[in-house]
Amino acid sequence: MTAKNYTGLLGVILVLVGGMCPMLRVPIFGNWNYWDIDTVLASIVYSLSALALIAAVTRKQGLLRFSGWLLLLMLVFTLTAVYFKANDYFSFIPLKKLAAAATRMIKFKWIGWGLMFAGTFIIILFSGKEKVSLKTSPKMPG
Template identity: 65%
Template sequence: MTFKNYAGIIGALLVIAGGLSPMLHLPIIGNWNYWDLDTVLASIIYALATLALIASASNKRGLLRFCGWALLLVLAFTFVAVYFKVNNYFSFIPLKKLAAAASRIIHYRWLGWALISSGAIIMIIFSGKNKKLKVD
């Protein structure tokens, strides 16, 4: 196995570790990881990470790059969805200032987000194309 294979495995393991790390902190409830945020998106993330592990072990660079881009896309979608959910979570409170103050008590935990994005970026960067020598 080459360095690119090991880098792909490390990137996939970072994505899995990021999915298990806390991503949001709710004061009374506690920390939420990816699975607590949304089970469907978490299943997609873990399936792509597993596919990336298989792709890096079997030296499929195109599949590894696809998994990296798909992971970044799903992570961006999740971040936007979580942002809107946090800002609208207390919309049932009739006073706008009180609802805004209540939504500010929910905090992002950036470790999980950073691990997933760095793992996906590692997969994209180190899955470079194989350079074929041109024989004349």
């Protein structure tokens, strides 16, 4: 395996570990990781991580970069959805000040989000195409 494959593998590990870390603190329910936030989105992200893992092991740099971009898209979508859901979570409370106070009690835990985004950026940035050296290419006849 090349260094790019190892960095892709490191990125996948960071995404998987970040998904298991606490990402949201909900007052009564406790800390939520990616799976607790939404099982469908978590299934998609873990499947894309498995695809990236397979691409890193089999040296498919294009597939690794593609899965990295899809992971980034899913993470941005999830972060946006969680932000809007957290702001709308207590909308059933008729008193607006009480609802706003309850909304402020929901806290983001940035270590999980940070690990997932760092792993995704590592996958994208270090999964470029292999450069072909002119010294190792066969000589042209004539």
